[in-house]
Amino acid sequence: MGDAFCSDCKRQTEVVFDHSAGDTVCSECGLVLESHSIDETSEWRTFANESGDNDPVRVGGPTNPLLADGGLSTVIAKPNGGSGEFLSSSLGRWQNRGSNPDRGLILAFKTIATMSDRLGLVATIKDRANEIYKRVEDQKSSRGRNQDALLAACLYIACRQEDKPRTVKEICSVANGATKKEIGRAKEYIVKQLGLETGQSVEMGTIHAGDFMRRFCSNLGMNNQAVKAAQEAVQKSEEFDIRRSPISIAAAVIYIITQLSEEKKPSLKDISGATGVAEGTIRNSYKDLYPHVLKIIPSWFAKEEDLKNLCSP
Amino acid sequence: MAARRNNPSGIVPTIQNIVSTVDLDCVLDLNHIALHSRNSEFFPKRFSAVIMRIKDPKTTALIFASGKMVCTGAKTEAQSKLAARKFARIIQKLGFPAKFRDFRIQNIVASCDVQFTIRLEKFACTSHGAFSTYEPELFPGLIYRMKQPKLVLLIFVSGNVVIAGAKKRDDFYTAFDNIYPVLAEFKK
Numbered sequence: 388m389g390d391a392f393c394s395d396c397k398r399q400t401e402v403v404f405d406h407s408a409g410d411t412v413c414s415e416c417g418l419v420l421e422s423h424s425i426d427e428t429s430e431w432r433t434f435a436n437e438s439g440d441n442d443p444v445r446v447g448g449p450t451n452p453l454l455a456d457g458g459l460s461t462v463i464a465k466p467n468g469g470s471g472e473f474l475s476s477s478l479g480r481w482q483n484r485g486s487n488p489d490r491g492l493i494l495a496f497k498t499i500a501t502m503s504d505r506l507g508l509v510a511t512i513k514d515r516a517n518e519i520y521k522r523v524e525d526q527k528s529s530r531g532r533n534q535d536a537l538l539a540a541c542l543y544i545a546c547r548q549e550d551k552p553r554t555v556k557e558i559c560s561v562a563n564g565a566t567k568k569e570i571g572r573a574k575e576y577i578v579k580q581l582g583l584e585t586g587q588s589v590e591m592g593t594i595h596a597g598d599f600m601r602r603f604c605s606n607l608g609m610n611n612q613a614v615k616a617a618q619e620a621v622q623k624s625e626e627f628d629i630r631r632s633p634i635s636i637a638a639a640v641i642y643i644i645t646q647l648s649e650e651k652k653p654s655l656k657d658i659s660g661a662t663g664v665a666e667g668t669i670r671n672s673y674k675d676l677y678p679h680v681l682k683i684i685p686s687w688f689a690k691e692e693d694l695k696n697l698c699s700p
Numbered sequence: 701m702a703a704r705r706n707n708p709s710g711i712v713p714t715i716q717n718i719v720s721t722v723d724l725d726c727v728l729d730l731n732h733i734a735l736h737s738r739n740s741e742f743f744p745k746r747f748s749a750v751i752m753r754i755k756d757p758k759t760t761a762l763i764f765a766s767g768k769m770v771c772t773g774a775k776t777e778a779q780s781k782l783a784a785r786k787f788a789r790i791i792q793k794l795g796f797p798a799k800f801r802d803f804r805i806q807n808i809v810a811s812c813d814v815q816f817t818i819r820l821e822k823f824a825c826t827s828h829g830a831f832s833t834y835e836p837e838l839f840p841g842l843i844y845r846m847k848q849p850k851l852v853l854l855i856f857v858s859g860n861v862v863i864a865g866a867k868k869r870d871d872f873y874t875a876f877d878n879i880y881p882v883l884a885e886f887k888k
Contacts, residue, residue, distance in 0.1 A: 571835070592825065633837075
């Protein structure tokens with residue numbers, strides 16, 4: 388529905404777009420202004436469980452502005468039968484020998500996509516990670532670096548910039564082979580490079596325990612009440628002088644809340660698995676939190692006697 | 701050098717370590733040195749230098765085949781120079797024509813305690829955030845890279861501050877004078 392100039396009515400009239408016939412028709416006199424308009428929506432719907440064998444889609448994916456030519460080039464695919472082996476495979480070889488300058492980039496993007504899939508991240512974060520990687524790659528000084536660590540660090544920074552931080556241990560779990568230390572070093576390196584390039588515009592807030600609460604709680608299957616209580620508790624705990632990593636504090640708070648609730652209580656091992664914090668660390672953080680437990684846990688969640696019943700560390 | 705105590709808090713950082721280098725100006729046979737001295741170790745596969753230690757001042761030196769030497773572990777500049785001279789004397793006694801060229805202090809590490817706890821997250825968020833790196837997951841301290849003088853400060857929640865990268869004593873006095881009022885702002 389829009390307005391256009393109709394040549395019969397000689398004025399601006401309301402115009403109807405008929406999708407089935409592809410016509411733009413004037414609503415006053417019925418004159419067809421444009422016909423055979425090209426439909427730009429997708430021809431076929433794609434589903435997650437459909438295989439690629441009889442995929443009728445005739446177009447490729449969306450254009451990627453990060454790649455050199457927008458990703459428009461054509462690739463010769465390998466046939467999955469054994470037909471005409473000699474011809475098609477040698478064509479494939481000649482194609483790949485070459486000239487595309489983006490090969491490394493495409494491979495990197497694919498790795499980032501796999502990692503973000505495993506973590507269940509949205510496309511925004513994945514695209515941001517791709518962008519960060521491209522910006523770092525543009526400065527040629529990253530040659531001798533551990534690629535896996537670099538890609539993992541790009542993803543880590545992208546998550547942080549979108550205010551949905553992931554712990555380095557979580558990123559470690561999907562990055563093949565990169566250790567926490569390597570990812571940390573790569574992250575410092577990237578931050579420095581981006582700072583050099585754009586004059587210190589890298590913005591990343593510090594992590595807080597509250598950012599991870601929701602995710603850890605849902606991993607453990609806590610009910611809503613418990614989750615809310617945990618989030619409040621973590622907010623309050625920031626006022627006290629507890630010298631522990633925010634993740635450890637989060638894990639200890641979850642432990643306290645689950646011990647206080649009546650439902651099935653996850654063991655230290657379960658909490659350790661869900662948060663990535665070692666059991667010993669959770670115990671030590673519990674020791675640090677115990678003196679303040681009265682002030683941290685919200686009163687609507689647990690009464691004082693329950694708190695007294697909490698096992699002393 | 702006159703001692704400067706113009707910091708209103710009266711806290712002065714104490715030097716923990718000084719790294720200095722000197723050129724002995726002659727080619728050395730590391731194997732010979734390692735065999736003929738008691739207090740040295742030399743594993744060429746691991747590291748291509750002789751590691752020699754002396755008891756007074758308690759220091760360690762890395763002696764390279766090119767004749768260059770790195771001396772670490774001294775607590776004052778004078779001690780560092782004295783230790784380097786002692787090492788050079790040992791090399792002389794072993795039969796090499798060692799000289800004492802270009803003695804230079806490369807790095808001074810100092811630490812101090814500001815006596816109050818500091819809110820590191822707030823610090824990293826403010827205008828000083830451009831110079832700070834605070835990653836509690838990776839390292840519990842905030843890494844502050846000061847531009848003038850160019851050195852690195854490690855600031856911890858407990859109030860301990862480590863200053864590294866200074867080449868002169870005055871540098872880290874200035875750095876501490878600069879950072880103290882900022883830290884006082886973020887007292888917990």
